[in-house]
Amino acid sequence: MSKKLDPVTQAIRIQTPRSSQQEHSTPLYVTSSFTFDEAETMRAAFADESDDNIYSRFSNPNVDEFVAKMCALEGAEAGFATSTGMAAIFSSMLPLLKQGDHVVCCSSVFGSTFTLVTKYLPRYGITTTLVPAGDNTAWEAAVQPNTKMVYLETPTNPQLEVIDLEWVGKFSKKHNLILNVDNCFATPLLQRPVDFGADLVVHSATKWIDGQGRVLGGIIVGRADLIKEIYLFCRNTGPSLSPFNAWILSKSLETLDVRMERHCANALKIAEALQSNPHVSWVKYPFLPSHPQYDIAKKQMKAGGGVFCLELKGGLEAGRKFLDALEMLSVTANLGDTRSIASHPASTTHSKLTDEQRLAVGITPGLIRISTGLEKAEDILADIEQALEKSAH
Ligand SMILES: *Cc1c(COP(=O)(O)O)cnc(C)c1O
Numbered sequence: 001m002s003k004k005l006d007p008v009t010q011a012i013r014i015q016t017p018r019s020s021q022q023e024h025s026t027p028l029y030v031t032s033s034f035t036f037d038e039a040e041t042m043r044a045a046f047a048d049e050s051d052d053n054i055y056s057r058f059s060n061p062n063v064d065e066f067v068a069k070m071c072a073l074e075g076a077e078a079g080f081a082t083s084t085g086m087a088a089i090f091s092s093m094l095p096l097l098k099q100g101d102h103v104v105c106c107s108s109v110f111g112s113t114f115t116l117v118t119k120y121l122p123r124y125g126i127t128t129t130l131v132p133a134g135d136n137t138a139w140e141a142a143v144q145p146n147t148k149m150v151y152l153e154t155p156t157n158p159q160l161e162v163i164d165l166e167w168v169g170k171f172s173k174k175h176n177l178i179l180n181v182d183n184c185f186a187t188p189l190l191q192r193p194v195d196f197g198a199d200l201v202v203h204s205a206t207k208w209i210d211g212q213g214r215v216l217g218g219i220i221v222g223r224a225d226l227i228k229e230i231y232l233f234c235r236n237t238g239p240s241l242s243p244f245n246a247w248i249l250s251k252s253l254e255t256l257d258v259r260m261e262r263h264c265a266n267a268l269k270i271a272e273a274l275q276s277n278p279h280v281s282w283v284k285y286p287f288l289p290s291h292p293q294y295d296i297a298k299k300q301m302k303a304g305g306g307v308f309c310l311e312l313k314g315g316l317e318a319g320r321k322f323l324d325a326l327e328m329l330s331v332t333a334n335l336g337d338t339r340s341i342a343s344h345p346a347s348t349t350h351s352k353l354t355d356e357q358r359l360a361v362g363i364t365p366g367l368i369r370i371s372t373g374l375e376k377a378e379d380i381l382a383d384i385e386q387a388l389e390k391s392a393h
Contacts, residue, residue, distance in 0.1 A: 007188070010072035011253040016061045026250065029061045029243050058235045062246040069253045070219050073188035074201050079221035080231050081246060085184065085204020086112050087239035088218030092180055092202050093117075095233035096226060097148055099125035104142045106152035107132055108159055108362055110182065110204075111349075117151070133161040134293065139168070143175050153182035154191075155297075158309055158345060158369045159362035160284050162293035165300050169197030178226065184208070189260045190302045199223045207336030208306065210252050211259050215245040259338075259374065263306035267372040270381045271308040279318070279388040281366070283310045307335060312366030318391040319344035319366050325390035328375070328383040335371035340380045342387075343369045 005013065016026050034053040036042035045052040053059050067079040082088040093116075097103070105117050107130040117128040129142040133156060150172045154163040165181070172179035180200040181193035187208045193201050203209060205217035218241070220230055234240060241249075264287075271285040282290070286297035287304030297304065312318040322344065323331050329342045333349060343349065345363045355365070372380065 007072045007075070008257045011069045011256065014065060014068045014072060016065045026062065026065060026247065028247050029056075031060075031243075032056050056243060057238055057240045060240075060243045060246065062243040062250065063241050066241070066246040066250040066253070067219065067221075069250060070188070070203075071221050073192075073253070073256075074183070074221045075188075075192050075194045076201060076221035077224040078227035079219055080227060080234055081205075081241040081249075082218040082220070082234065082239045083241055083245075084216045084239075085110075085202070085206055085218040086116075088202045088204070088220045089113050089182065090116060091230055091234050091237070091239055092200050092220045093121070093126075093149065093151075095229045096178060097121070097126050100146055101126050101148040102144050102146045103128040103149045103151055104139060104147055104177070105130055105150075106156065106163065108156040108161060109151070109153055110157055110184075113151075113153075113182070114361075133163050136164075136167060136171075139171060143177075147175065147177055149178045149180055151180045151182075153184065155185045155286055155305060155307070156362075157185060157307075158343075158367065160185075160286060160291070160305075160307065160309060161362075162286050162291070162297045162301075164293075164296045165191070165193055165196035165198070172199075173197055185305055185307060186301060187256065187260055189257055190264070190305060191300050194222065196300070199226055205249050206334070208260065208263070209256065209336075210249055211256065211336055211338065212252065213334060213337040213339070215248050217241055217245050217249050260303070260306070262374050263372055264303035266374070266377045266380060267306050267308050267370075268304055269377045270370070270372060270384065271304075271310075273381055274310055274384065274388075277385065277388055279313055279392045281311045281313050283308060285309075306372045307369060308372070309367055309369045311364055312368060312388070312391060314392055315365040316346055319368060320347050321393075322368060322387050322391035323347070325387035326383055327386070328379065329370075329387075335369075337371065338374045340373035340375060340383075341371040342384075343371075345369065 033055045044050045063081050071079050105128050131138040131142050179198045181198045183201045184204045200222035203219045275283045285308035329340045346365050
């Protein structure tokens, strides 16, 4: 075909060459290493003169297929897949930073990312300045002569702040900084950071990419020269994705487009309906006009994503009662599943923090985060509404 296929089609049609069995679906290459018929072909592979697979810590056909599809979706030159999202985030930083370097990082990032940049990187002489999501002046003021990287996620978790990618892209270019974006919440179907100048995009594939709560996985895609450095680092340190998980994730990408369409439609419908609920003080979702960065969200995202949050009028106690009253929604520490999930950070994941510490990371006492699943919107809404009613008594 002469026409270049749409990335969504590529995510369905990119496939490892078929074996002699002519299988329709890619087989699983559960092998730790690959054999060579001659010393010369093995030498060439080790000398990087051929693309032959050597050892599954370096590359594997199932992993390569997943990476190729993700590059097509993100519009990226190259990529490397990892065992978890955190392995991707860690591996997107370590090989590109050295002692004395500095990172400008959004203050609302995933909890483990926060721990990585505030606790571990400083031990190796890499410092970070945390800046509030929408405060462009603070971002400018944070840049130092030794700044190397800008790191952020948008929309953020759990407050769903939206960061202007066009602005950050220009800002990073102006200061000659590597722009590294965690695109987990949006997925490449809703926004492509590379189109705004991101040099690297990282993902927890555990969330919407798998989308069915089965496996852990991660990926880094972006500029080929940076991915080369990351590949060499990973080849030697070993955070590689397993062939089995790559096989699952590659299959998942075939349905990502249709899944995200339904997740987003459900989330918008339910978030809209809950705005007038008497037990709720506010609902936050990027595609609701009441969202503080609604215009930015509309500019850079195709849809608002699968997550929305709300604040219960009854605060902490109502949050506990809400979780207990749910009949269908799952209460679990994950998001991005076919099944809708509710969480109440103040009484669960963040219960060890003080009220002040929680507020500093945007967690109010009655904050409920909903990861909207693929069930019928009416069923999800009905369960939330009955639990809201019970949470108030
Ligand atoms: C879950 C998550 C991660 C970490 O991914 P794991 O696969 O659990 O290691 C990173 N960033 C965001 C935004 C996440 O939601």
